[in-house]
Amino acid sequence: MFFGALEAGGTKMVLAIGNENGEIIDQKSIPTRAPAETMNEIITYFRGKEIAALGIGSFGPIDLDRASKTYGYITSTPKLDWRNYDITGTLRNALSIPVGFDTDVNASALGEATWGGLKDVPSGIYITIGTGIGVGVYMNGELLHGMLHPEAGHILLSRHPEDHFGGVCPYHSNCFEGLASGPSIEKRWNKKAYDLKDQPEVWELEAYYIAQGLVNFILTLSPHRIILGGGVMHQEQLFPWIRSQVANLLNGYVQTAQLEDMDTYIVPASLDGNQGIMGCIQLAKLEFNRQH
Amino acid sequence: MFFGALEAGGTKMVLAIGNENGEIIDQKSIPTRAPAETMNEIITYFRGKEIAALGIGSFGPIDLDRASKTYGYITSTPKLDWRNYDITGTLRNALSIPVGFDTDVNASALGEATWGGLKDVPSGIYITIGTGIGVGVYMNGELLHGMLHPEAGHILLSRHPEDHFGGVCPYHSNCFEGLASGPSIEKRWNKKAYDLKDQPEVWELEAYYIAQGLVNFILTLSPHRIILGGGVMHQEQLFPWIRSQVANLLNGYVQTAQLEDMDTYIVPASLDGNQGIMGCIQLAKLEFNRQH
Numbered sequence: 001m002f003f004g005a006l007e008a009g010g011t012k013m014v015l016a017i018g019n020e021n022g023e024i025i026d027q028k029s030i031p032t033r034a035p036a037e038t039m040n041e042i043i044t045y046f047r048g049k050e051i052a053a054l055g056i057g058s059f060g061p062i063d064l065d066r067a068s069k070t071y072g073y074i075t076s077t078p079k080l081d082w083r084n085y086d087i088t089g090t091l092r093n094a095l096s097i098p099v100g101f102d103t104d105v106n107a108s109a110l111g112e113a114t115w116g117g118l119k120d121v122p123s124g125i126y127i128t129i130g131t132g133i134g135v136g137v138y139m140n141g142e143l144l145h146g147m148l149h150p151e152a153g154h155i156l157l158s159r160h161p162e163d164h165f166g167g168v169c170p171y172h173s174n175c176f177e178g179l180a181s182g183p184s185i186e187k188r189w190n191k192k193a194y195d196l197k198d199q200p201e202v203w204e205l206e207a208y209y210i211a212q213g214l215v216n217f218i219l220t221l222s223p224h225r226i227i228l229g230g231g232v233m234h235q236e237q238l239f240p241w242i243r244s245q246v247a248n249l250l251n252g253y254v255q256t257a258q259l260e261d262m263d264t265y266i267v268p269a270s271l272d273g274n275q276g277i278m279g280c281i282q283l284a285k286l287e288f289n290r291q292h
Numbered sequence: 293m294f295f296g297a298l299e300a301g302g303t304k305m306v307l308a309i310g311n312e313n314g315e316i317i318d319q320k321s322i323p324t325r326a327p328a329e330t331m332n333e334i335i336t337y338f339r340g341k342e343i344a345a346l347g348i349g350s351f352g353p354i355d356l357d358r359a360s361k362t363y364g365y366i367t368s369t370p371k372l373d374w375r376n377y378d379i380t381g382t383l384r385n386a387l388s389i390p391v392g393f394d395t396d397v398n399a400s401a402l403g404e405a406t407w408g409g410l411k412d413v414p415s416g417i418y419i420t421i422g423t424g425i426g427v428g429v430y431m432n433g434e435l436l437h438g439m440l441h442p443e444a445g446h447i448l449l450s451r452h453p454e455d456h457f458g459g460v461c462p463y464h465s466n467c468f469e470g471l472a473s474g475p476s477i478e479k480r481w482n483k484k485a486y487d488l489k490d491q492p493e494v495w496e497l498e499a500y501y502i503a504q505g506l507v508n509f510i511l512t513l514s515p516h517r518i519i520l521g522g523g524v525m526h527q528e529q530l531f532p533w534i535r536s537q538v539a540n541l542l543n544g545y546v547q548t549a550q551l552e553d554m555d556t557y558i559v560p561a562s563l564d565g566n567q568g569i570m571g572c573i574q575l576a577k578l579e580f581n582r583q584h
């Protein structure tokens with residue numbers, strides 16, 4: 001059985017076909033333009049591919065409340081022509097198949113939970129640190145939604161005493177994304193992030209903020225494992241710093257076997273960059289099972 | 293059908309008998325001494341009461357992993373004679389009935405979710421601000437556990453620029469509990485908390501920290517409602533301050549119908565102080581159903 005997968009991003013859309021084991025058979029990427037044009041190309045791609053269902057991992061905010069009239073919509077996004085756009089309904093109507101829907105980062109968490117680094121643990125979180133910071137939470141066998149969906153990239157952090165940079169979030173002066181996303185690194189140091197590789201002070205400060213974020217997630221969600229993905233995490237020297245700062249900040253308050261083995265507790269993404277699109281396959285499969 | 297309830301605290305134990313509707317038939321409170329003596333009194337109370345199951349909401353940390361050899365134990369508590377104590381097994385063996393077990397604050401969250409202020413919402417959190425700060429999380433129809441159980445009272449906060457008080461947490465210099473629990477108020481201002489009622493600067497600073505904590509929980513867990521209980525919340529003037537500071541800090545980033553109605557989003561405990569013991573009744577009932 002085949003499933004369609006759509007990773008809907010603000011700049012590009014990744015389209016793929018996969019089987020129930022998460023194996024990707026075909027994949028392509030197209031630029032995100034206005035909805036009508038973009039969706040036409042997406043519909044053309046999936047039509048005739050004999051997929052049983054489609055899964056969408058989308059940029060947000062989105063409406064995930066199945067009881068809501070705007071379930072399946074992209075809602076108050078700053079991308080104006082996508083605002084209040086019924087992405088799920090449009091594809092469901094055009095393709096006449098079940099369509100599963102969640103946030104992009106929840107899709108990544110689901111991909112890791114189904115086929116990757118969270119497969120062998122009962123709960124876990126996936127954090128992307130790239131253009132933005134997003135957190136997908138997998139607990140008790142499902143993705144955590146709540147009232148909206150977590151927006152944990154915007155939790156407020158305590159500023160480093162020597163960091164006077166204003167942050168890049170237009171909403172919060174000291175949120176995680178504002179202080180530690182890729183664009184915040186580039187604005188603070190006035191260079192492209194990958195050109196800063198040899199400046200340890202950059203990554204030490206970055207690890208300081210990431211560790212603080214992780215400590216708050218550990219204390220609030222108690223995940224069995226944390227996966228860190230996204231462009232910024234290509235700087236692999238961050239991992240040991242983050243691990244030791246997390247241990248320092250927790251300061252022995254939480255004692256578990258998992259935290260004693262930090263190298264397997266805080267880990268990089270495991271699916272060669274395919275955690276998101278594979279998660280969309282699983283979203284498709286779950287929606288198919290829900291309706292059959 | 294009757295159930296037994298035990299709220300196990302570090303200074304006192306509350307024992308009660310209730311029916312499946314959460315109605316308390318009998319209740320008493322005894323001081324917490326060494327385990328043997330205390331447990332004898334508890335066993336004597338419950339014996340012959342014809343209860344079908346017992347529910348315990350306990351001080352912690354505790355082991356909630358059913359696959360663990362020490363499931364049902366109080367683990368690394370600073371109360372040395374209770375350390376690694378099998379409270380669940382002791383009562384199960386003595387009473388020969390199913391025994392449900394969770395943290396004290398999870399029991400309160402469950403009480404509110406079953407019979408109180410979280411009954412009509414799909415998810416929510418209960419926060420106690422008293423001697424310590426604890427958070428119980430109810431999501432997707434169950435209590436959130438994860439690797440251990442949330443210890444969200446210790447999330448790290450950003451210190452108020454004019455607050456130079458060192459905090460009362462021995463583990464963290466700037467955690468929520470260290471900066472905002474009852475004892476931290478009393479140590480910072482050098483007076484009993486209820487004697488500070490007429491000093492608005494005390495409660496303004498307190499609201500500042502509580503609001504920060506709440507914002508991080510809203511962004512991470514996305515609860516449909518937040519209940520604030522515990523001794524400190526007897527200062528009812530805190531509520532309007534907390535609500536407006538939460539709105540200021542979120543700064544419109546998360547837009548939901550719930551957040552537009554702050555007076556029903558952030559609310560006091562609803563069960564006349566019985567949310568914990570009633571939650572224990574429900575823990576008993578759930579464990580009974582699980583085994584029958």
Ligand SMILES: Nc1ncnc2c1ncn2[C@@H]1O[C@H](COP(=O)(O)OP(=O)(O)O)[C@@H](O)[C@H]1O
Binds near residue numbers: 129131183193
């Ligand atoms: N090798 C790298 N080292 C450090 N930062 C990087 C690297 N590559 C990309 N980034 C940062 O990550 C951001 C892109 O994140 P990415 O996860 O690739 O995309 P997106 O978040 O848009 O899906 C860029 O803004 C850049 O700052």
Ligand SMILES: Nc1ncnc2c1ncn2[C@@H]1O[C@H](COP(=O)(O)OP(=O)(O)O)[C@@H](O)[C@H]1O
Binds near residue numbers: 424474477521522526
């Ligand atoms: N009326 C009050 N106003 C402000 N603070 C109070 C009040 N009553 C109790 N407290 C604070 O709450 C703490 C006790 O919290 P409580 O929730 O009653 O108990 P516990 O957390 O031990 O279960 C005390 O340390 C005190 O600082």
Ligand SMILES: [Zn+2]
Binds near residue numbers: 153169170175
């Ligand atoms: Zn922000």
Ligand SMILES: [Zn+2]
Binds near residue numbers: 445
């Ligand atoms: Zn602490």
